[in-house]
Amino acid sequence: MALVDESYWPWTDRKGRFDALRAGCFALLLMPAAYLAYQAFAHQLGSKPWTQAVHDTGTWSLRILVITLAVTPLRRILDWNRLIGIRRMLGLSALAYALGHLTLYCIDLGFDWGLIASEIVKRFYLIVGIMALIGLVALGTTSTDGMIRRLGSARWQQLHRLVYPIAMLGLFHFALQSKIDVTQPVLLAGLFALLMAYRGLNRLGIPLSFASLALTALGTGLATALAETAWYAFATGASAWLIFQANADIIVYQDWTALRPGHWVALVGLCLALLHLWRKPAQRPARRERRPAQPVSTAAPG
Incomplete structure (x- = not known):
């Protein structure tokens, strides 16, 4: 801050x-x-x-x-x-x-x-x-x-x-x-984890590129889905595997309302990876070293 x-x-x-x-x-x-x-x-x-x-x-x-x-x-x-x-x-x-x-x-x-x-x-x-x-x-x-x-x-x-x-x-x-419905807290926690992952890239000296940002987005999205699964499984005692499978509803039913927090976190990260490609400044050509100027002779030509 x-x-x-x-x-x-x-x-x-x-x-x-x-x-x-x-x-x-x-x-x-x-x-x-x-x-x-x-x-x-x-x-x-x-x-x-x-x-x-x-x-x-x-x-x-x-x-x-x-x-x-x-x-x-x-x-x-x-x-x-x-x-x-x-x-x-x-x-x-x-x-x-x-x-x-x-x-x-x-x-x-x-x-x-x-x-x-x-x-x-x-x-x-x-x-x-x-x-x-x-x-x-x-x-x-x-x-x-x-x-x-x-x-x-x-x-x-x-x-x-x-x-x-x-x-x-x-x-x-x-x-x-x-309590039970933690969709919003999990989404915010996933976005927070994505931001911490970006700081981790910087701390480790990993250069920002589409590949590094995209992999970070997908990994954080998966971690968010697993965290949501663990919370609901612990709170309700339901099968963790069945809860995790809810993340596939978007594919099975092709319904955008089935997007889970893990999906949103991954999508935000992938959008930022694409924006990085668009905003990335072009590499400037290396400047040629200037040679020291030759002194101008004041003598009359021979």
């Missing part, structure tokens, strides 16, 4: 000029909150509107957090350095939705602090969620340029690497809260 100077508006760059990328990102980040407000106004949140709002804000917080973690890999894969300029906005938006998630939960319980504390203590998934939120708050409050100067670059980087275990805690909280 490395971020940029806090003294400018979300839609301007460091020089105070309008930036279409930042403005568009800011508008998109506001849309889930605006849509949720519209649903509440139109009484479209069901019989338990506060509970539904709690779930929606929590889901969007994790979605935005995963998108935040995608900035660095996408910057490398797409050769698009301008993406780094929206990373702070994304990170702080993930924190804002997480704080909204907690606030709406407190409203749902009528701000009964005794009840809220007892619920958190006796429900493991709430303890996990609170730990993730505390971590996000720590990263958000230290995301300014001033805090980078105070902590020093090395210590700041070390602190903000905690975003990875924080994201895992948040995803685990989401899966536990979802």
Whole structure:
């Protein structure tokens, strides 16, 4: 969650000029909150509107957090350095939705602090969620340029690497809260694993190519399918093989609604591999070494 100077508006760059990328990102980040407000106004949140709002804000917080973690890999894969300029906005938006998630939960319980504390203590998934939120708050409050100067670059980087275990805690909280239907948590976890795999390629010095990106996508998609299978088999006691076979329904029934999280993760990765081919800069021809210029003789010809 490395971020940029806090003294400018979300839609301007460091020089105070309008930036279409930042403005568009800011508008998109506001849309889930605006849509949720519209649903509440139109009484479209069901019989338990506060509970539904709690779930929606929590889901969007994790979605935005995963998108935040995608900035660095996408910057490398797409050769698009301008993406780094929206990373702070994304990170702080993930924190804002997480704080909204907690606030709406407190409203749902009528701000009964005794009840809220007892619920958190006796429900493991709430303890996990609170730990993730505390971590996000720590990263958000230290995301300014001033805090980078105070902590020093090395210590700041070390602190903000905690975003990875924080994201895992948040995803685990989401899966536990979802109980039986973990389609969305598994999808987000699979995308998170894909992003970690991209970082692994960079750490191991494996060059980005269509082949390496495609193999990473297929491997992560398979791992996502296996993780979903393991979760459902453990939670329901059903046959793991029969659960895994559900991933073949898209072929058997030729129904796009049968796409499972593993399919989506693989498709996203394959699309990025194709985009890498399109965005990959052409190799520039090597420059010829210039010979030192010969001194011009001022003598008269003989």
